[in-house]
Amino acid sequence: MIEARGLARTFTGRRGTVEAVRGVDLSVALGEIVGFLGPNGAGKSTTLRMLTTLLAPTAGSATVAGRDLRTDPGGVRRRIGYVAQGGGTDPSVPAGEELELQARLYGVADPAARIRELARRLELDGEGLLARPSAAMSGGQRRRLDVALGLVHRPPLVFLDEPTTGLDPQSRGHLWEHIRRLRDRDGTTVFLTTHYLDEADALCDRVLIIDRGRIVAEGSPAELKRRVAGDVVTVELAGSGAPLEQVALRARTALAGHSAVREATVLEGALRLTVDDGDRSLMSLIRALDEAGVELAALRMARPTLDDVFLTVTGRSLRDSASAAA
Amino acid sequence: MRSKVGVVFGLTQPLLYLVLFGPLLSRVGGVQGAGGGNTWRAFVPGILVQLALFGAGFVGFGLIADLRSGVVERLRVTPVSRLALLLGRVLCDTLMLVVQAVLLLAAGVLLGLRAPLWGIVAGLVFVALLALSIASLSYVLAMMTRVEDAFAPLLSTVTLPLMLLSGIILPMSMAPGWLDAVSRFTPFRYVVDAARAAFRGDFSSSAMLEGAAVTVVLVVASVALGTHRFRKENT
Ligand SMILES: Nc1ncnc2c1ncn2[C@@H]1O[C@H](COP(=O)(O)OP(=O)(O)OP(=O)(O)O)[C@@H](O)[C@H]1O
Ligand SMILES: [Mg+2]
Numbered sequence A: 001m002i003e004a005r006g007l008a009r010t011f012t013g014r015r016g017t018v019e020a021v022r023g024v025d026l027s028v029a030l031g032e033i034v035g036f037l038g039p040n041g042a043g044k045s046t047t048l049r050m051l052t053t054l055l056a057p058t059a060g061s062a063t064v065a066g067r068d069l070r071t072d073p074g075g076v077r078r079r080i081g082y083v084a085q086g087g088g089t090d091p092s093v094p095a096g097e098e099l100e101l102q103a104r105l106y107g108v109a110d111p112a113a114r115i116r117e118l119a120r121r122l123e124l125d126g127e128g129l130l131a132r133p134s135a136a137m138s139g140g141q142r143r144r145l146d147v148a149l150g151l152v153h154r155p156p157l158v159f160l161d162e163p164t165t166g167l168d169p170q171s172r173g174h175l176w177e178h179i180r181r182l183r184d185r186d187g188t189t190v191f192l193t194t195h196y197l198d199e200a201d202a203l204c205d206r207v208l209i210i211d212r213g214r215i216v217a218e219g220s221p222a223e224l225k226r227r228v229a230g231d232v233v234t235v236e237l238a239g240s241g242a243p244l245e246q247v248a249l250r251a252r253t254a255l256a257g258h259s260a261v262r263e264a265t266v267l268e269g270a271l272r273l274t275v276d277d278g279d280r281s282l283m284s285l286i287r288a289l290d291e292a293g294v295e296l297a298a299l300r301m302a303r304p305t306l307d308d309v310f311l312t313v314t315g316r317s318l319r320d321s322a323s324a325a326a
Numbered sequence B: 001m002r003s004k005v006g007v008v009f010g011l012t013q014p015l016l017y018l019v020l021f022g023p024l025l026s027r028v029g030g031v032q033g034a035g036g037g038n039t040w041r042a043f044v045p046g047i048l049v050q051l052a053l054f055g056a057g058f059v060g061f062g063l064i065a066d067l068r069s070g071v072v073e074r075l076r077v078t079p080v081s082r083l084a085l086l087l088g089r090v091l092c093d094t095l096m097l098v099v100q101a102v103l104l105l106a107a108g109v110l111l112g113l114r115a116p117l118w119g120i121v122a123g124l125v126f127v128a129l130l131a132l133s134i135a136s137l138s139y140v141l142a143m144m145t146r147v148e149d150a151f152a153p154l155l156s157t158v159t160l161p162l163m164l165l166s167g168i169i170l171p172m173s174m175a176p177g178w179l180d181a182v183s184r185f186t187p188f189r190y191v192v193d194a195a196r197a198a199f200r201g202d203f204s205s206s207a208m209l210e211g212a213a214v215t216v217v218l219v220v221a222s223v224a225l226g227t228h229r230f231r232k233e234n235t
Helices: A044-051 A073-079 A095-105 A111-121 A139-151 A169-186 A197-203 A221-228 A244-255 A278-291 A306-314 A318-325 B003-027 B040-057 B060-069 B071-076 B082-111 B117-145 B148-165 B177-183 B187-199 B206-232
Strands: A002-013 A016-028 A033-037 A059-064 A080-083 A157-161 A189-194 A206-211 A214-219 A231-237 A261-267 A270-275 A296-302
Touching: A002 A044, A016 A044, A016 A059, A016 A206, A016 A214, A033 A044, A033 A169, A033 A197, A044 A059, A044 A157, A044 A189, A073 A080, A080 A139, A095 A111, A095 A139, A111 A139, A139 A157, A139 A169, A169 A189, A169 A197, A189 A197, A197 A306, A206 A221, A206 A306, A214 A221, A214 A306, A221 A306, A231 A244, A231 A278, A244 A261, A244 A270, A244 A278, A270 A278, A278 A296, A306 A318, B003 B040, B003 B082, B040 B082, B040 B117, B040 B148, B040 B187, B060 B071, B060 B117, B060 B148, B082 B117, B082 B206, B117 B148, B117 B187, B117 B206, B148 B177, B148 B187, B187 B206
Parallel strands: A033 A189, A033 A206, A080 A157, A157 A189
Antiparallel strands: A002 A016, A002 A059, A206 A214, A231 A270, A231 A296, A261 A270
8 A cells, every 4th residue: 555665855944954754665555554653753754744745755756555656646645544643623613514624625425424423433422522613622532533534535545643642541442443443344554653652562563663764673563572572581490499599500501502592691599581482482491491300480471562672673762762852 | 704703804994094094085186186086986996905905915824823733734635636725715715805895895885986886896806806816925925934923024014015006095197207117016006007997987998908917917826826835835
């Protein structure tokens, strides 16, 4: 659905130039939910605005929904929906009127029914909510209205720029469900940006990590975490008689030659292992320890988070760089 | 909608000119030689053009608000043609201006304006087309400046000399040679003169022809510029 090569955008202003996006290659397949994860100022919105025809790239090319971005922007516009990071409603116009206008602009058949359906799905059907101007809505309600506006015409491809920012956990969960349903039932392709690690993890089939205008890693959340960081296995030892430290050292020697183990450290009477593909290697780790006569008290496996992935590829934590930029 | 309030507020200034300044002018009517003895015929077209200049000039403020709220971006991702995005706004502004102009004309008739009906209709067409051009140009300026703080001073520095040079209050034919020459470079002058000719029922005069030509060029150029800007608008 999206095929971009070397997409770049430089802003030239009075205060110098900003290379917001520096050569992004990406492909998104039909029916995928792809997440664009990165800290503030990484270039997520800029990339989205280029892909939605709002911003002319300074370099590169892209086809979006089968149309060339440069030669057929109208064709692209007919096939996509877009929800901007800051929304796009007139604060003084009633929500229902905004939805009607949007439906009319896209030539939606039976707009009233479509609006009713969307309002129900996105929980905008509460007491006279649609009669209210967006200035008189809560932040979360306004955000859901923005999403509804982007979906009115059932586009085969939607771009959502931080769709869940400002939503409470429950609404967030509902919106995730709605996005999954869009994909499962209508085959909609979804390209969204987010700061939230858990959102990228739970919602996206594939994640592109962007930092300082470049894509630094991509893959499914599980793949990314496996590829970059490995799983962390903590082995607590039962030192029946012998001192724990000694047992730990024996355990480490026993695993030294194991092909899945990348790193092993002894930590307060426990052994901390970084292993490839923990799910599969766990059994053979236990077997090797057993053969060496090491007694186990407990075994824990923790998956790395996407933050660990970001840390590995950029040397910075996503949390830190996000709060530093904020 | 807010436009009802807008119609009334937009009218107060030209109405004040009409009521508080018009009678003064009809006293000195003999001096200005507006022809036909009815000074209202010369004065009212000027006030109508002034209404178009200021009323339509200010529409850019609305666009700046929409740029800020993201409404413009939302509309720009829709498949609607860029020309339609511009005309949607501009025609709405023009309609509002025509309503105001009709109200103003009614007030003029009450005060003593006498002109042939077809002349008044032709004058209205001139004013409507002028408003359409000015609204487009106002949007172009608004998109270039993007903030009220820059748009407002720019707007007033542009509109005031344009108003004075187009001979809205007194015909430019009364001006000394140099001023008359300068004013020939402002397109609105021709529109004012054409509207005056129309009010006199003078359909075959050269003022009428010049005015029609200038208006057509103005409309085409400003709409093309506005559409271009909506297409290009990129930051
Ligand atoms: N119109 C503009 N003019 C100048 N610089 C801009 C403009 N828009 C964005 N930038 C700059 O480009 C860089 C990327 O911005 P962008 O909005 O794409 O980041 P983002 O990843 O969406 O961040 P966030 O998570 O904060 O939304 C930033 O450094 C920003 O300051
Ligand atoms: Mg952004």
